Structure formats: C-alpha cells, structure tokens
Amino acid sequence: MLPGYNTNGFAHHKIEDALQILAELGYRSIAFTLDYNTVEPFAANAIARARELGKIAQDLGLNLVIETGARFLLDPRRKHQPTLLSKQASDRKKRADFLLRCAELGLAMGSNTLSFWSGKPDFEAAEDGYWELIIEQCVLIIRQMENSGMKIAFEPEPGMFIDTMEKFQHLHQAISHPKFGLTLDIGHLECMNEMPLLPHLEKWSSVLWNIHLEDMRQGVHDHLLPGEGSLDFGKVFEGLNKIKYEGGLHWELSRHSHDAIETARKCRQFMKKQGC
Numbered sequence: 255m256l257p258g259y260n261t262n263g264f265a266h267h268k269i270e271d272a273l274q275i276l277a278e279l280g281y282r283s284i285a286f287t288l289d290y291n292t293v294e295p296f297a298a299n300a301i302a303r304a305r306e307l308g309k310i311a312q313d314l315g316l317n318l319v320i321e322t323g324a325r326f327l328l329d330p331r332r333k334h335q336p337t338l339l340s341k342q343a344s345d346r347k348k349r350a351d352f353l354l355r356c357a358e359l360g361l362a363m364g365s366n367t368l369s370f371w372s373g374k375p376d377f378e379a380a381e382d383g384y385w386e387l388i389i390e391q392c393v394l395i396i397r398q399m400e401n402s403g404m405k406i407a408f409e410p411e412p413g414m415f416i417d418t419m420e421k422f423q424h425l426h427q428a429i430s431h432p433k434f435g436l437t438l439d440i441g442h443l444e445c446m447n448e449m450p451l452l453p454h455l456e457k458w459s460s461v462l463w464n465i466h467l468e469d470m471r472q473g474v475h476d477h478l479l480p481g482e483g484s485l486d487f488g489k490v491f492e493g494l495n496k497i498k499y500e501g502g503l504h505w506e507l508s509r510h511s512h513d514a515i516e517t518a519r520k521c522r523q524f525m526k527k528q529g530c
Contacts, residue, residue, distance in 0.1 A: 255494055256317055257525050258283030258504035259518055260466070261292055265511035269293075270310060275515060277314040279522045283502030284316050285466070286363070288356050289324040295355045301362050308363030319407070319464050319502055320360035322353055322370040337373025338391040339384055339415055346391060349373070353395055357404045368399075369437040369464050371409045372416040372425075384415050389428045396431050407464040409437035412445050412475040419448055426461075435461030439506070441470035441477060444485045452493040459497045466506040477507055479517065480524045491528040503530065 259281050264272035269292045276284065286307075288295050293303050311318055328348060329335045336345030357368045372388050396406065410422045426434065436458050443449055455462070467490075469483030470476065480487060494503070503525075510517040 255465075255499045255530055256283035256502045257281050257522060257530055258285060258317070258319075258502035259521070260285035260287060260321060260504050260506045260508070262287040262289070262321070262323070262508035263505065263511055263517065264514045265291060265508065267291075267511075267514060269307060272514070273307070273310055273314055273316060276518060277316060279518055280526075281518070281522060282315060282317060283319065283504060284311060285319050285321045285369070285464070285502065285504035285506065286311075286360075286365070287321040287324060288359060289327055293359055295327070295352060295359060300355075300359060304359040304362040308365075312364055317502055318360070318363055318365040319367045319369055319504070320356055320363070320365050322356050322368065328352060334373055335376065337375070339373055339375035339387050341375070341377035345376075346387070350391060350395055354398055357399050357402060361402060361404055366404055367407050367463050368404050369407045369409055371411040372414050374414050385424075385428075388415060388425065392425070392429050392434065393431075396429065396434055400431070400433055405433040405435060405463060407435050407437040409439060409464075409466070410442060411439070412442055418446055419443070419454055435463045437464040437466065438462055439466035439468075440490055441466070441468040441483070441485060441506075442475075444470045444472060444483065445475050447472055449486075451490060452496065455493045455497045455499070459499070462497075462499065463501060465494075465499070465501065465503045467503055468506050477509060479507070479510070479520060487524075487528060491530060495529075 469478040469485045471483045505521045
C-alpha cells in the first residue's frame, strides 16, 4: 500500500510546498482535493495548472487520486452544495459538470481515479425518489467518462444520502459498471458502527481504488489523529495486508491544517510503526 495524505490537510500552504513537504515526510500518494488553493477547476488556466502540478507530483514520485470534496467551491454560502441530489436540474448539472471537469483535470495531472460522494438532498421526497436521482446522475457521469481512462471511486459519507456500505452495495449493483468502484473511509466505518473491517475489505477488494484514514469514535463524525478515537489500527493494517491492498492510504485531516506539518509527520511515523 502507498502511504498517503489529503491536500485538504494543508489548506494554508501553497500546494507546491505541500507536495514537497509530504514527499519529504515519506508519503507516496496524494488525495488531491481540487479547490481554490490547489487548482480552481473552472479557472481559465486550470488545465495548464493541472499539468504543472502533475509534473511536480510525478517528479516527486507521488501517485495522485482526485478528490472532489471542496466545501464551498460551488456555492460560497452552502457547504457541499449543490449535489447530485439537488431538487433543481440546473443544480444537479452544476455538480455533474464539476465532477466531469475534475476528471478532465485529473487526467491532465496523470491521475486515473476520481473520488466523489452522493451529497445530501435539499428537498423532501420519498427515498425511492432519491435513489432514482443518484442512480441517474451516476450513470450519466459514467457514460461521459467511460472512454477517458478515468475511473470512479465512490465514497459513502456520514450525513449524506449514501452513508453506509449497505447503501453503497445497492448503488454499485444498480450502476453495474466496471469503472464504478469504491473509496473506503475506514474511520467512517467506525463512526457508522459498520465494523469489523475485514469483511468489507474482502468483499470489495476488486474495486477498492482509494482509501481514506483517520481515527474516529462510534457515532461521531469527527476526523481524529491516531490514538484519539476508538479505531483498532492493528486490525486495520492486518486487514489491508491480508487483501494485499496496493493503492493509496490517505490520511484525511482537514481540520488539522493549522498544524499540518506536525500532523502529517505524526501520521507518517505512526504508519511506519504499523509496517507501512
């Protein structure tokens, strides 16, 4: 597996500096969140900027996964809105266009994996209505990406419509496309009381293209440093080794950006103690 880190944990750094620092600390994979401080997706120079940063990452030996969880990029007043489950078709299109643009920029950077989530609906409806929308939107995105070289790693996220592995399984079966796989956030499993980990790893290993990591407590969606929550990291690394996971294992600690370097250093040292 590749020790990794999410750039949203370096929100106060120039992205070039963040990549250099993470490489110096021994990280080999980057969950690259497209945002104002990295690559602004719809800026006039976005493609050129993506190629420039992709070259830097390549020279540093860093694998890249493209993350799309920027909080206020599409709406400065509403966190993570609009979504694929927004009531207005124009809002759903805004999110879909953003995801497709991120895929385009990811390819320019040399990545082959795009990670995104369902988001929350902004209107009340029957659950079947939400399912129809999310399946429709994911199929639309897959169809437009399927010949591009980019694959989708979908993330179940607490507080969003697709928040559990059971719901992800339903979505995955409905989409049924070889380029539609999984981003597994291991802390989220702890939060949502979906442990033990190993059965999930074994079930989804063939489409497990991206992993997020942090400590967490059951029932509380708060991303923590290792040792601050209830996650059994011994079993985490034992399970990852058992399935011979070879992709990026990315710490996701955006709220620790104020102490980014020391946080990343602690996490890297912790991984080394686990044999990673």
